[in-house]
Amino acid sequence: MNKGRHLSLALGAIAAILVAVACQDTASSPGSITAGGFPPPKGGGGCANFRLTGGGRIDQRDHLGFAKSTPESHDFATFGFQARPTSACPPTDGSGNLEWQEHNPAEFGGGFSFHGTVTFFTTTNDETAGDSRCGRFGGFGRVKTRDGQTFDNVPFEVRHACDVDEPGVGNDHIAITIGVYSRHGILSGGNIQQHRLTGNI
Amino acid sequence: MALKILSALTLLAGAVQAQSVTGNAFGTYVNVAGIVSQSPVASLPSTGGMATGQADAFSVAGAVDGRWLNAVTTGAVDNKKTGAQSTSEVENVSAAGGAITADIVTAVATSYFGQFTGGNDATGSGFTNLVVNGVPVTTDVAPNTQVALPGVGYAVLNEQVPSGDGVTSWGMTVNMIHVVLQDALTGLTTGEVIIGSASSSVSR
Numbered sequence: 001m002n003k004g005r006h007l008s009l010a011l012g013a014i015a016a017i018l019v020a021v022a023c024q025d026t027a028s029s030p031g032s033i034t035a036g037g038f039p040p041p042k043g044g045g046g047c048a049n050f051r052l053t054g055g056g057r058i059d060q061r062d063h064l065g066f067a068k069s070t071p072e073s074h075d076f077a078t079f080g081f082q083a084r085p086t087s088a089c090p091p092t093d094g095s096g097n098l099e100w101q102e103h104n105p106a107e108f109g110g111g112f113s114f115h116g117t118v119t120f121f122t123t124t125n126d127e128t129a130g131d132s133r134c135g136r137f138g139g140f141g142r143v144k145t146r147d148g149q150t151f152d153n154v155p156f157e158v159r160h161a162c163d164v165d166e167p168g169v170g171n172d173h174i175a176i177t178i179g180v181y182s183r184h185g186i187l188s189g190g191n192i193q194q195h196r197l198t199g200n201i
Numbered sequence: 202m203a204l205k206i207l208s209a210l211t212l213l214a215g216a217v218q219a220q221s222v223t224g225n226a227f228g229t230y231v232n233v234a235g236i237v238s239q240s241p242v243a244s245l246p247s248t249g250g251m252a253t254g255q256a257d258a259f260s261v262a263g264a265v266d267g268r269w270l271n272a273v274t275t276g277a278v279d280n281k282k283t284g285a286q287s288t289s290e291v292e293n294v295s296a297a298g299g300a301i302t303a304d305i306v307t308a309v310a311t312s313y314f315g316q317f318t319g320g321n322d323a324t325g326s327g328f329t330n331l332v333v334n335g336v337p338v339t340t341d342v343a344p345n346t347q348v349a350l351p352g353v354g355y356a357v358l359n360e361q362v363p364s365g366d367g368v369t370s371w372g373m374t375v376n377m378i379h380v381v382l383q384d385a386l387t388g389l390t391t392g393e394v395i396i397g398s399a400s401s402s403v404s405r
Contacts (some may be wrong), residue, residue, distance in 0.1 A: 053284065056309055068325075079273075097251055099273045113271060167313065168313075195277045195279040
């Protein structure tokens with residue numbers, strides 16, 4: 001009985017792996033956005049004792065300005081997220097969600113929608129490293145392009161989300177990588193806030 | 202001594218619990234002669250978190266047509282910082298039988314308390330390639346701009362409704378396109394169409 005059960009579990013596990021591989025194969029041909037097959041980077045950041053929420057819009061692709069792009073360019077992105085560490089650190093596990101809408105038709109798929117689930121949360125390890133106002137998080141998610149393609153298990157990383165001041169417009173900034181898509185800028189709308197872990201998101 | 206500490210902790214917890222946030226966002230709302238249709242709504246819990254509502258397309262014949270509807274609201278309550286921010290977007294918009302069209306309609310409503318001050322704003326809201334009554338609108342639309350829609354009624358573009366007392370509460374509602382349908386003979390209101398709506402508020 002137990003042998004049969006063990007065999008059944010083993011076959012189930014193999015089947016699950018095959019399904020997972022098949023899913024990754026299905027999602028592994030998305031052109032310039034690479035999907036599946038590797039985890040987002042967890043290393044490099046330190047333990048964080050805060051959580052982040054945010055939402056809004058970025059237009060300019062640098063940290064120098066926050067003017068809206070020209071209407072004909074459609075060159076802007078909007079977003080919303082909540083993210084936090086979930087365990088005593090280390091490890092740097094995290095939880096939360098992120099929505100990202102890229103409107104530029106010159107970007108992958110003619111623009112896309114992304115919904116991600118947060119799996120890690122740390123302090124930053126890029127040019128904002130050491131800035132206590134900034135956090136870093138990432139995980140996996142689904143890309144739906146404007147030209148009708150869908151890709152699952154796409155890794156993403158918010159390299160930094162920084163709560164510089166209130167209001168967020170013209171102050172806070174965010175940098176994201178989804179596959180090989182990348183964008184960063186100062187908020188032209190919305191806000192990013194850093195909160196204590198005692199909250200309840 | 203223990204009783205004093207317990208009392209202080211209770212007061213602190215009460216101060217945090219007294220704070221609240223709200224957030225709502227949706228792509229489209231149509232009320233024609235009492236028949237209501239609405240795209241998915243994102244509603245933020247009063248204690249914060251995140252909510253979303255999406256649809257690939259939404260259409261009510263003669264009233265509204267839109268694609269890639271996306272509504273997101275996030276926020277958190279904290280005795281240091283409290284905030285809520287909502288975003289709504291609709292692409293390929295056509296409203297009121299084509300009297301208003303836009304490539305993208307974006308609404309952003311932000312409300313917050315920092316350590317020392319609070320505020321609200323609708324910055325980031327806007328239209329991409331807006332056309333009203335066949336005329337392209339190439340400049341930013343001022344808040345609460347009213348335009349006539351012959352044979353339909355009128356529309357308020359970039360409708361902004363602030364709320365709160367500015368001390369213990371702040372709030373903002375943004376409706377990027379708010380069409381008021383009127384009877385051509387009597388002028389009575391027969392319905393409304395809202396496209397790109399985002400709202401948020403904080404209080405303590």
